[in-house]
Amino acid sequence: MRTRKSAFSFIAALLILAIIAVGCTPKNETGNNGAANNESSNNGAAGEATDAKVFRMNIHSEPSSLDPALMEDNVSGTLATGIYEGLTRKNENGESIPATAEKWVQSEDGLTYTFTIRQDAKWSNGDPVTANDFEFSWKRALDPATGSTYAYQFYYIAGAQDYNEGKTTNADAVGIKALDAQTLEVKLVAPTPYFLSLTSFYVYNPVHQSVKDNEAWAADAVTIIGNGPFKMSEWQHNTSIKLVKSDSYYDKDQVKFAGVDFTMIEDSATELANYETNKLDYTGKPTGEIPSEQIPVLKESKKDEFVTKGIASSYYYMFNTEEVPFNNVKVRKALAMAIDRQAIVESVTMAGEVPSFGFVPPGIIGMKDDYRNEVKDDFFTEDVEEAKKLLAEGLAELKLAKFPEVTLTFNTSDGHKKIAEAIVEMWRQNLGIEVGAKNEEFSVLLKNRTAMNYQISRAGWGADYNDPMTYMDMFVTGGGQNNTGFSSPEYDALIKKAYASGDQAERIAAMTEAEKILMDQMPIMPIYYYSNTYMLKPGFKNIFLDYKGDIDYTRGYYEAK
Amino acid sequence: MIKYVFKKFVSMLLSLFVLATATFFLMKIIPGDPFMREKAIPEKIREHLFAVYGLDQPIWKQYLMYLNNLLHGDLGMSMKQQYMSVTRIIKETFIYSAQIGLFAVFVSLAVGLILGIVAALNHRKWLDSVTIIIAVLGVSIPNFLAASILQYVFGSKLQWLSVSGLNDPTDFIMPVLALSFLPAAFIARLTRSTMLEVLSADYIKTARAKGLSGRVILVRHALRNAILPVVTYIGPMTANIITGSVVVEQIFGIGGIGRYFVQSITNRDYTLIMGLTLFYGIILMAARFLTDIAYGFVDPRIKLSRGGGK
Numbered sequence: 001m002r003t004r005k006s007a008f009s010f011i012a013a014l015l016i017l018a019i020i021a022v023g024c025t026p027k028n029e030t031g032n033n034g035a036a037n038n039e040s041s042n043n044g045a046a047g048e049a050t051d052a053k054v055f056r057m058n059i060h061s062e063p064s065s066l067d068p069a070l071m072e073d074n075v076s077g078t079l080a081t082g083i084y085e086g087l088t089r090k091n092e093n094g095e096s097i098p099a100t101a102e103k104w105v106q107s108e109d110g111l112t113y114t115f116t117i118r119q120d121a122k123w124s125n126g127d128p129v130t131a132n133d134f135e136f137s138w139k140r141a142l143d144p145a146t147g148s149t150y151a152y153q154f155y156y157i158a159g160a161q162d163y164n165e166g167k168t169t170n171a172d173a174v175g176i177k178a179l180d181a182q183t184l185e186v187k188l189v190a191p192t193p194y195f196l197s198l199t200s201f202y203v204y205n206p207v208h209q210s211v212k213d214n215e216a217w218a219a220d221a222v223t224i225i226g227n228g229p230f231k232m233s234e235w236q237h238n239t240s241i242k243l244v245k246s247d248s249y250y251d252k253d254q255v256k257f258a259g260v261d262f263t264m265i266e267d268s269a270t271e272l273a274n275y276e277t278n279k280l281d282y283t284g285k286p287t288g289e290i291p292s293e294q295i296p297v298l299k300e301s302k303k304d305e306f307v308t309k310g311i312a313s314s315y316y317y318m319f320n321t322e323e324v325p326f327n328n329v330k331v332r333k334a335l336a337m338a339i340d341r342q343a344i345v346e347s348v349t350m351a352g353e354v355p356s357f358g359f360v361p362p363g364i365i366g367m368k369d370d371y372r373n374e375v376k377d378d379f380f381t382e383d384v385e386e387a388k389k390l391l392a393e394g395l396a397e398l399k400l401a402k403f404p405e406v407t408l409t410f411n412t413s414d415g416h417k418k419i420a421e422a423i424v425e426m427w428r429q430n431l432g433i434e435v436g437a438k439n440e441e442f443s444v445l446l447k448n449r450t451a452m453n454y455q456i457s458r459a460g461w462g463a464d465y466n467d468p469m470t471y472m473d474m475f476v477t478g479g480g481q482n483n484t485g486f487s488s489p490e491y492d493a494l495i496k497k498a499y500a501s502g503d504q505a506e507r508i509a510a511m512t513e514a515e516k517i518l519m520d521q522m523p524i525m526p527i528y529y530y531s532n533t534y535m536l537k538p539g540f541k542n543i544f545l546d547y548k549g550d551i552d553y554t555r556g557y558y559e560a561k
Numbered sequence: 562m563i564k565y566v567f568k569k570f571v572s573m574l575l576s577l578f579v580l581a582t583a584t585f586f587l588m589k590i591i592p593g594d595p596f597m598r599e600k601a602i603p604e605k606i607r608e609h610l611f612a613v614y615g616l617d618q619p620i621w622k623q624y625l626m627y628l629n630n631l632l633h634g635d636l637g638m639s640m641k642q643q644y645m646s647v648t649r650i651i652k653e654t655f656i657y658s659a660q661i662g663l664f665a666v667f668v669s670l671a672v673g674l675i676l677g678i679v680a681a682l683n684h685r686k687w688l689d690s691v692t693i694i695i696a697v698l699g700v701s702i703p704n705f706l707a708a709s710i711l712q713y714v715f716g717s718k719l720q721w722l723s724v725s726g727l728n729d730p731t732d733f734i735m736p737v738l739a740l741s742f743l744p745a746a747f748i749a750r751l752t753r754s755t756m757l758e759v760l761s762a763d764y765i766k767t768a769r770a771k772g773l774s775g776r777v778i779l780v781r782h783a784l785r786n787a788i789l790p791v792v793t794y795i796g797p798m799t800a801n802i803i804t805g806s807v808v809v810e811q812i813f814g815i816g817g818i819g820r821y822f823v824q825s826i827t828n829r830d831y832t833l834i835m836g837l838t839l840f841y842g843i844i845l846m847a848a849r850f851l852t853d854i855a856y857g858f859v860d861p862r863i864k865l866s867r868g869g870g871k
Contacts, residue, residue: 065643072598144609149602165605216644237645237653238816239727265725265814269709273717273724274814443593443829450601460599480601 052245052258053558055540057282057551058271059262060289062238067218068205069141069148074286077202077550082243082260083226084205087115087134087184088196094365094466094547096196100129100206100227101184110191110502115184122248123208124231131178137206139163139171150203153464156195158187191502194467201465229255229554239264256557275535284534285311286549292415295350295533305535308352311549312363313462313530314471316356317408317423320455321523322485325404329521330394335456336525337380337387338430339423344527348422349415351533356526357381359515360471363547364463367508371468375512377526379519384430391431403433410458411442419527420458449483457483459524463548468511469498475518486523569853573846577839581631584838585624588831595640595829614640614831627835636839637832641825647836651818655803655840657727658810658817662803664733665740670795672745677752678784684757692749699746705808708739712812725814736813740806744798748791755787762786785859792859796852800845 063076068084071077087101101115121129138157141148142164154160158175162168175187188195198204208225210217217223221235229251230243244259245252263280265271268289275283284290290298299306319326319335326332341355354362358377366374395403408424410416420437427433435456440448448454461481463470473479476495477487491514498510518524532549543556596602596610611617615626630637636647680692712735716724723732759765760783768778805819818837825833 062642064641067643070643144606147606147610147613149596149598149606149610151606152603165603166609219642219644236816237650238820239657263726263814264816266820267811267814270712270725270812270814273712277717277720277724279723279726441593441827442599443597443827444591446597446599446601447592464600480603 052256054259054261055257055282055543055553055556055558056261056263056280057553058265058274058280058288059241060266060287061264065218066224066232067211068137068202068207069146069151070218071202072149074550078287079241079243079262080202080205081228081550081552081554082230083224083228083232084202085226085228086201086204086206087117087199089200090197090546090550090552092544092546092552094197094363096200099200101199104196110193111188113186113188113195114179115186117182117184118250119182120250121227122250123225123227124246124248125208125225126248127208128181129206129227130181131184132181133206133209134184135176135178136209138176138204139174140207140212141203142174143171148203153198153201153203156188156190156192156198158189190500193502193504193507194465194469197466198464230257230260233259254555256555257553260553275537278537281537281540282534282543282551282553285532286545286551288534290533290535292350298535302535304538306533307536308531308533309545309549310352310354310362310529310531311462311545312361312466312547313460313549314356314359314361315353315419315458315460315527315530316359317525317527318449318457318459318484319523319525320452320457320485322452323455325395325398325400325406326455328394328398330390330397332522332525333380334387334391334394334431335427336522337383337390339426339527340382341528343426344419344422348418349528352531353528354531356529357519359518359524359526360468360511361463361529363466364468364470365466365547366468367504371508374508375515379516380522388431391433403431405434405436406455407436407438408456408458409438409440409445409448409454411445412439416458423527452483452485460530462530466547468508468515469495472498472511472514472518475523484523486518486521488517488521491517569850573850576846577842580842581628581835581839582624584835585627586620588826588829588834589620589623591826591829593829595831597829616831631839636836639830639833641828641830641833647832650821650833651836651840654805654816654818654821657815658805658819659803661727661733661736661740661809661815661817662799662805664737665744665802666795666799668737668741669744669748669798670791672741673748674752674788674791676745676749678756678779680749680753681756681760681787682779689753692753696746696749696753699742700750702742704739704743704806705812707742708735708809708812711735711739725812727813727815732813736809736815739809739813740802744802747798748794751790751794752787755790756783759783759787789856789860792852792855795855796848797845800841800848804841804844 059075059078061075063071063079064073065071065076066079066083068080071080085099087099087104088096089099091097100117100121102118104113104115106113115131117129117131117134123129138154140146142151142154142160144164144166151164154164159168159173160175163171163174177185179185206227210225214223221232224232226232226246229246229249231246232241233244234240234242241262242259243262245255245257249255263274265274265288268291271280271283271288272291272294274280282288319332321327321332345353345355356377358372358379360371362370362372364371391403408420410420417437417439424435424437427435445457449457461471461474473495474481475484475486476482476492477489494510494514494517498507498514501507501510530549532545534545536543539558539560541557541559543551543553545551594616595614596607602610608617615623618626639645639647639650642650676692676695680689683689712724715722715735722735723729726732765778765782768782805817805822807819807823810817810819821833822837825837
């Protein structure tokens, strides 16, 4: 039959097409192998010397902004590390080291910092970076019209809060002043020992003064002017960003990579597949993710590449202390003591987290050493028997015959769900109580939490700067982040004392005392301290995560074995 | 014909207006706003941001303001991606989704029609059974599974194709295939069943009796009638495919428009939600409009001037 014949010829044509398509692929294959075996295929655009490698990592999605004043996520932060540079930067131990400022002096009373900007600091267009640029940038971030969500990070500076809140429109009243092109004077409200740590935070990065003529300057590669080790050469929105080494950077001799390529892959399995087929040199946190079910396998099979690093972030549940039954401290304590944190980090989260019995995570500097080494987090212990006793006493005090119906809410995510289910089960087995678990979309959860419309809620907190205060001032009475209803005059007084003091020993002592009160009253139930897992291809050196898990690749290099 | 087009156009505008209104109020009902963060933004800064985006106004005023901007062709700025206009986001992401989508429409049509015709012509023979099995598999395997399998086999294991991205022409193969599975299978089944119906119809028997050649019967008589349901399906299918698939784009790391349909809502990026909804609405209506026109060509019994058929 002729019809049948023509149908078959269609199929044959299709097959031929398919063969042609497959035939095209070997080109691609050699590309893969090339990348795996030698660095030449991975050279910078300039095709320079063999060690000038391009570093490739995933940033998951578009940055919220590349305007330092408007940045607010770690994707922006990761890019900012390459494109901009603040007065200081952080070394691997979390200490502030000179960057755009070559030195600084602090006045006797601790209230005035005078920074000296280095002579050879330059913008990517060749203009010198001056103290005036910093004054302009910081005041711009504080200008209410800029709409910076992180502007409150400048509130330690005299007059900053009033200006940002519109109480005064006089920018000259803010304690930021360029005395000359090289000298920046900053006056603080109170002696703030961690102010220096803040000057490397991305909101404190400078912007070129020409940005005032172009609102949308930070949305395209061509209009972004930075002062960092790299400059942006290409930005394909939602797809990729390419940075190349900046020739105008003062420390360019220490910058070894010819460039950095960022891809925006949202799917963690795809990210891993790219890493395994040599399309990425780095996979995992802070901006990517290793699929959690793969972690136990990769930890063994890729021992040399797999890294787990504790970061300064806490995972915890908060109680609504204004409502029955969590208005009773014994009930709150009973719930906190009746779970097995070790089991959670070992069998549920599996990424090397550390069980927490305090609020301030490791990685935060205390007096001299890590705060968590100086002040052990042994504020309470897991003890099922004691928990049962406390629960019974608490319920009796509340005149309740049995544990009322309560719900634990968490923001929608597989990880949070598994943890919530494990904890609910532990409470059921150890205390014999039924707690419902419910997910809410993040915005809904936040809304409910601020409105105190919850009973137990999942929460997490990462450090803004390297000082216990970034955690401890959250729970002052009426604090913007304190959605627990917790209020303790004693606690408030201690935080106030630490705020006003310039003496580190006195501050740490006050905050230690405050943390003790917090754990004693338990408006929040600590679960674990976060850790980041990532993999880095062999040969890459000096790429590290700082104390809060931000990646620094600026001084990284490649050394073939 | 002109009267028909005009009437259709007016009803499309009306639908868009209803769509915009419903979406506007629905999205305002969901709790939360674009400036909710785990680290709460200080009240004063929030107030300022609200003022900038006009969110401090009463809701009816916001609505009127939005409609006014819309009439001037202004979809506004994204509230999440700073200084990116909604128009720009749509333009820059749609280009990827549309490219992959159009390829996928073409592939599914070609494969679907061929499979369907082959199956119908070989009714109750092994070739028929094979196509039915393929079609059932295609309909029942979700595209994210197909995408993952393709990626694992051809990307990770064999390494014939890049696991993700759209840098090479060959990079289109996997996402296009993943997107084509379901519609191709659906078209194959549709074509097969209508073909079978048509082939047993009286006028085909008449044509045979008249001594017309098999090919003429197939193309001019059978296929033309059998293709009608397929034409109906093509419109919405095309609109659906070219506006991107969240999962397929996610798995193959493609910066398409698909992800924004979910993301804009999670972020409460009001202007982007509105922009995307209207954009999708327009594409869908345009596709249906073209389908109606296409009917006129395929089936002479349908007269457009008679009032649009709906």
